[in-house]
Amino acid sequence: MDVGLDLSQCNRAGGAIDGQIAKPLGIGVVEAAQDIFEVSIAGTRDAIRLVTVARGHDLSDFALLSYGGAGSIFASQIATDLGIPVTIVPLNPGVFSAFGLLSSDRTEDLSVTRISRVDETSVEEVAKIFQHLEQQALKKFTDKMGNLLLKRFIDMRYIGQAYEVMIPVPEQIRWDEENIAQLIEEFHRFHEL
Secondary structure: OOOOOOHHHHHHHHHHHHHHHHHHHOOOHHHHHHHHHHHHHHHHHHHHHHHOHHHOOOHHHOEEEOOOOOHHHHHHHHHHHHOOOEEEOOOOHHHHHHHHHHHOOOOOOOOOOOOOOHHHOOHHHHHHHHHHHHHHHHHHHOOOOOOOOOOEEEEEOOOOOOOOEEEEEOOOOOOOHHHHHHHHHHHHHHHHO
16 A cells, blocks of 8 residues: 655665764654754754743643644644643645735834933934935835835833833824833833733
8 A cells, every 4th residue: 555655765864864863862763853852842842931931821722833844743742732722724734924924014124223211312312214214115115015004113121121112102102201100101011012
């Protein structure tokens, strides 16, 4: 019975595992393959923990979406290890990301890095930075696209904090002390989330 398995590929993969991993470690090919599988799962599991549990999320409230050419091979074990109750494998997971890229709107980020304390930054400086970025965006995209949507954000963090919190800036903001104070309050609110 032909199940469509190309044994020559398995033999080559097994030979590579045997020669590069199993023999140098003094273990069998199957054990080496299992170890490769476990290491792959561990890396993904740790990355998921970093962006969820480390930020206070309970993984039992989530589903794991598996995509990519080998994602479905690892998904159920990762979900079990992390206590994620539901695993979703979309149709054609190997092309899931490519399909998303092709069907999404074109986006591009323009940014300027200006690290300073809020109390040492003038409203005029902030206004000039946003005005410059908006002019760049209009110049770069107006000729190439029908509809252009500008979204403005400012990254803020507390002194000594390891990562920034992205705060949306209202479209028709008037750059003055009052609106800067509102952005700071918004930062405090987002930070609590």
